Amino acid sequence: MVPRLILALLPALLLSAAAEDVGAPVPENKINSHLDISTPVKHDDPTHPANAVLQEPAKVAAVAEPSANESATGVAAGKKVSVTEISFDSLIDDLVWCGNNHTTVLLKTQSGRLYRSSDGGIQWTEITHLFQGSARNGSYKVDSVVVCETDKNVVVVIGDSKTHFISGNAGRSFVRLEFEGTINMWLFHPLKPSWALLSSWEGACFANENDEDCVHSIFVTRDMGRTFDRVARYVAQFSWGDITTNSEDRIYYSRYSIESGDQPKQDGWNNGISFMCTDDFGYSSSVIMEGGNKFLVSGNYVFVARVADPVRQTVNLYVSTDNAVTFNKAELPVELEERSYTILDTSEGAVIIHVGHEYEGGDIEVGNVYISDASGLRYSLSLPNNIRSASGECEFDKVYSLEGVYIANFRDDSGGMLNPRNKFKTHLDGTKTQIDQKRNRHVSHSKVEPNIRTVVSFNKGAEWHYLQPPKVNSEGKPYDCEEGKCFLHLHGITQYKNFAPFYSVEQATGLVLATGNVGDRLRFDPSQVNTFLSRDGGLTWTEAHKGAFIYEFGDYGGLIVMAQDQKKTKEVIFSWNEGATWFDFSLSKHDVSVNNVVIEPKCSSLNFILYGNRNGIGVAFHLDFSSLGQPLCKGIWSIDSSSSDYETWHPTDPHGNHCLLGRKMVYKRRKQASECFNGKEFRATVEREVCNCTPDDYECEIGFTRAIGSNTCKIDGTWLMREGCTSSSFFWADAYRKIPGDVCTAGWIPHQVAVPCPPHSPLSKGSKAVLSTIMVLAIIMMAIVYISHNDKLKHLFHNYGFKQFNYVAYTPVNAKKAAQRGAGFGGRFEPELGFIDAEQEQDEPTLLNYLSGNRAASNSQQQQATRGEQRQIELL
Template sequence: MIWRVVLLCGGCLLLLLLLLGAEGRSREERTSTFQQAESRGQMRARPRRDTSSSSSASKPAHGLPFTSCRVPLTPVEHRVLDDNTHETGFNGDDGSHVVLTWVGDGTGVILVLSTINGPLDSYSHAGSSRLYRSTDYGKSFHDISHRINNTFIREEFGVSVGPGSSVILTADVPVLDNSGGIIFTSTDAGATFKFIQLPFHLVQPITYHFLNPDYLVGLSIDGSLWLSLDFGGEWAKVHDGVLSFTWGAGINLFFSCSRVDAVDADERGDLLLKRTNDLGKTFTTIHEDIYSFGYIGTFLFFSVMSDPRSPRVMYFSSDQGETFSRALLPSASTEQFYSLLDGDEDMLFLHVDNPGETYFGTMYTSDDRGILFFKSLERHLFDGHRKSDFTNITSLRGVYLTNRLDEDGRIRSVISFNRGGTWQQLKKPENVDCEEQTKNCNLHIHGEHSRKNRIVPMLALSEPTAIGLVIAHGTVGDSLSSAQRPDVFVSSDGGYNWRGTLRGPHHYTILDSGGLLVAVEVRREGQVKTIKFSTDEGQCWKSYNFTEQPFYFAGLASEPGTKAMSVSVWGFRPEADGQPMWVAVTIDFQSLITRQCNDQDYEEWLAHSTQGVGDRNGCVLGVKEIYRRLKKQSVCRNGRNFVVSKKKSPCLCTREDYLCDYGFYRHVNSSECVRQPSAANKTLEMCLSGEEDELLTSGYRKVPSDKCEGGYSPQVAAQTVIRTCGIKPSPGPPASSSAQVTHFDAPGERLVLILVCAGAGFIVLIAIVSAVFAVRRVVYRNRTPVYRFSNLQIQDDNNGITPDLESGTSSNSTVCQPDSDDDLLG
């Protein structure tokens, strides 16, 4: 996996929100799930004296005192670090903009590009870019500018790293140059480059296929979509009038385009959503009247706007657009937006904005079909910068962290350990005493809202290989405070318990799969020379002065994947002539922590061990997980070959493992799902395609990703028939007659539906071979759905059926792919 991070003006730029919706406040947004990679991959920086200062750094410290362990370096440790610390200077006379990029996994290769910071205003530049390369994790660099003919590489998206060891550099070429753009490609991590003249000018970075780096897609400034199957050697035009595109599963390529092959911003809401599954040979129109779309996990999602005055509605597909369904969600007016926060093959997190400038909305979680959405959290914060504090804690399954805006106007942090099923406030850190006048004392975590306002330099950080470890900025008290200087807190059990570890804001990163933490303090004066490190998950820290001459901090960089034990501190020193001298200092901690961990250094740890009692202790989403992880007191290195080891065992099912299906709810005095009394008399809207199916359900669905076995089984009082609409990809009117036979197979169950359509009428024949206890989506061995239920559409708020929005839990970690729709990025 390739991790890329951008640091601008000394801070990390978060991967951008994916917006889905109308102009201004009505755009729909999606937050990238890779927020945890804040200090990794690629970073950009420009010299500014206040680059590492936050707004809180100049304020007096009003934080509550806590004790943290400080251990001085021994003379031997100091000498070892001195011998393994390497400083490199880069002459800044050819530019004020520097990009650092890690290439490959375990290659030790870093590319540094220095460019001129200025607009293109002529056919050529007086200067040229400088390209430097390191093959030893940043200990030494060599100028390789000659390998790209000293060509000027553009600042905006000049460096792009793909799967394996592939790299693409994009030259800054005048648009008036009719010969097209220029790129340099490398398949050996920058050891060699190939010059390629493009037949078009790029408007955004070239997009790699997720698995095959030879498959490239580029979008030109005139809206033409281009495809290369040989890593940029040859290009073929795929389609005209394209606004956005994204890869799906396999070689499915989705894109939105104008009806007249010319994209105009005013045409949003009147676009076509198309798919090619044979690399541009043929095309299928999935839907018309598209405003925006994206792809996350295994879900294709898009918003539809039937006319400029109508609200937008959301549709989802889990079979690459073959069939799709309208989501059971409130529609979004021109003053609202949707925000797809996170998702994978099992479920989605989605925020629906409240009307007006409220800066909050409601968070929903979906079922495994992307049809039914259940209310997860009300008053979910979405600030005026269109930023969400929603964070996936990747170091422990099912844990998510976010902030809400309560009715008293205060921001408070909440955490979920069952993937959005329930939320609770964070516990007070064990080594922090609250002020006497504080009625409620909890830990509150700074998120993107605070980073955008320069209160903290970076967000909460966790890594899948560092089990249970979370490091974040926060304050302790009744609510999140901007007046109180943020401190750094650490959790070793996925967010159940916390402790204060560093006073004041810091940049931090995780090395050696959690065996080593490093941090650099944000200084008021902006200059740094000291790095702090911990081998016991932040309980004790040692400090080391890595340079004699301080410099202005620009970034803290380490190799993607947390396997390495080297870290680079980047910054610049102003020279007498006003030009910056860029500096990289690489500290190799492997020379200090030399002992390889053995079996005695590890212990077994039951995840979520405070969740439940007795046999239920540790049960989350129907599974117990026991991890083998490093003891805090063990000073050794996990090493590059470290692999997370865990033992899983299913839990007995309980009522908590089931949701109430559509048209059912849990009565306040009962744990059973009961039919809504008036639901049978409600009138449902007909879908645009005019097709209707019958949905049989006993009222229960298992929580997405829940793996419980045995135990509680829902009692089937009576089966219920609910009329639903199935939508197919054809945007045109339905045929005058058709027939379809659909089979549902499950252990001990079989249901056959035979649908015979004749004109506007429908005859539904249902043969039930055995009882069906829950409606289930069934797939062939290739995971292609045989049939997709679509959403029951509510006629209006007063007369529609209301699903159970309060019951249920949710599931596992996130595997998401970013959308490519530029106009959706904010």
């Protein structure tokens, strides 16, 4: 499936100071394709009708053969996968599932035409003609398609002009919306399919002859688009409330305070914008926070970015847990300017945020990841220098089938793999360039690659570990890398145009797919990038196949389908035993540039859609693996027995601890060696058992951090100070706090640690007395020296028998010894080099034994929206 733009389970928030367009739609959680946006060209091949509107499906039976990486044995040998190919008028731009049975697919091409399939992608019908009669210029073009999450039968088609349509039967028929204007964004109500908010640029925004002001307005419909009411004008951002707090009918929005003239483009943080809400659809409204530019409503939390300094373009994050009645400023552990935020996760009773502290030129952008306590207000540092894109997508992803497991990329500024506990850089190596629409497959090799490494956490970011590499590659050969610098590094979302990012789905327990390399850091040369798979949530990995592939899960993880996306191909490879063996088959006689492999939202089917382009023409393949004739798995009620195809499995962290977040999770899943299909009726189950507490159930308190591979919290920096602290004293502090959502009981209890007061602390009374005495003595000595050198006063010393001090010479203590020691060095002292103390050696990351591993792909745009939890909001 295509890589996701952001975390799929949590709607993510980017509160950014450099965005492009006010009210622009939130990027989907999953990129809908790796599209090559080139101009369609005519094709001389008679089998490739480039000018045809829609080609009749060509159905073939592809014989599955063992992959080049596998032996010639296996039950799949000689069996056939049903392949149906169809070409479209232009490149495929978007593909979404709708309808309650997940068999209806809508496909939009770059030319603005819309196609519909009611059988999962086998047969396609163009339905653009349903809209043609209402087009002002006679040629209707579809701009986007929005599917309601609470009722998949409700679909909105947004046109490229001022005519739009809605369907209540998954696209079989449409009714024109009674709204005469452009639609910038359409937002369905969280519970009511007939309710929606939309935003529109009005007035002179598109017509110079219009005398009205160009403004961005929001409207509400409560009758499936038959009527619309204006809610507010001069709007920067808007959202429905949240069902968690029973405020789903409330409308939140941010608005310019001055409501006259053309609405300015929001190209930075602006203290003339306020955060507001209305409970009666705009008849009355309330200002919640002046200067509140951007916000996110997620569960019990309301986050608002409030302008701190419009000149320096800094903001502060405010958090509410009482339905926006009261707000408190988030407390971060460092005194750094805050310029942007991405809310990464709000599940399990805590908030994980990515904070951008600076904007500078460079190849990548980074920011620090912080995790909150249960209040959502006090944040401790989790991971420094987390990689992010200029538009806010962070390489920080959840393993969606497990609780508390995350994979992330960071720029390691420690200068070496064996000393990871370094001071986090406070600046960002940022880039302001926009991501090209055309996928760039060329990587510059003239510059030094950034020191990017991949880490995994099994306790919600409280502790991080480097990924342990496979012992051998897919060819059975050991990896050639230096001991102590040999780890697995994976590509994340910022490189989605070049390589598929690490990917998991909720339905495939413990499975993760990724592209990357084994070595001391992440490599960007395509020849060094391979595809990896983990079966245990990222603890251990295997190299699934040489080369970079795009991938997808089916049959609840029982079937993995992959295709080359770095070069043209005519082959697809698949595995139905979680990567133990792979088989390949031919798609067609002609090569295709693969953009994506997708499946229906539940990942339960045996039918996939692979789409891409051939010489500028969009082409799609329906792949039906049910034709292989594999039996349904058996033994669901006799799990773990020799006759059952199922087993129990529990995740483990790098310390060998079976308890994650205070509980042992026991999952039911298919045995790897069982070559059978789960079937659509399969449901994974999980049993939970509460554990005793260990250090892994605690995260660091504010002012403390953990080194990579360590569970010991040590003080970070010298800013931590208590009231009454003096420079010569210390105080007791809590270095640990229980991870929010962790349910462990009894067991390990952390003790307070002694923290020395920082050097800049006030002096104690005793220190002040000593310092005062020294100062008095120094003044007296200076006076004596002055008098002894003064011709009018030096006679006073003769009266008391003193020698004249100006004729006295002093020899430094041990001067002779020092001179002898310095002989031969030209008077210079050269310190010893290369000294590594024991403390540094203890910081070396723990090396873990490799068992086995795997990795996964991504889903369709609509699929990831349903899974996603990372809601991104850009400052435009």
